[in-house]
Amino acid sequence: MWNEQVFRQVESMSAELEERGSKFWKSIVDVLPEVAANCQWKINEENISFWFSHWMLNDPLCNQVTNINQPGLRIRDVCLESGWDIERLHELVGEDVAGNIMQKLHACKPGQDILI
Incomplete structure (x- = not known):
């Protein structure tokens, strides 16, 4: 942050x-x-912007999705204790992008999000 x-x-x-x-x-x-x-976020506590932070491999999600309904959304808002809220993820970004997200981040670890 x-x-x-x-x-x-x-x-x-x-x-x-x-x-x-x-x-x-x-x-x-x-x-x-x-x-x-060329910086990217290493996700731990899921407190960064779901749409605008650079945490995916290529671009922030705002550059990959045309309709952003909740601009203040944080990664933690789309996660459950057991992992991603898959249904909500599909609603927000579609099936293809959701698949990429699930490959990128399986589970979060304790600690702060780090810009690397």
Whole structure:
């Protein structure tokens, strides 16, 4: 969660850094989109965005599904104690994407979600 906040703060500072930041900071800001695009969440406590966090292999789910009904949905909202709420998962993303999700994440482990 803190990693998402850091990226948001740096993005908001980028305009200011463009005007008066050092060359060093400007170069860091320039590569942040590439860094963010190559990061992925390791799911543990399921507290990240189901739609917008980068936890699937390729893209966030918002880029794979056309109709997002519940933008505030967290991964934990689609899980049961025994694993995924398969029926709800199928309703949200369809059968093909649901199959990909179930292959990616079988069960969560204790601990915080980590951006890697």
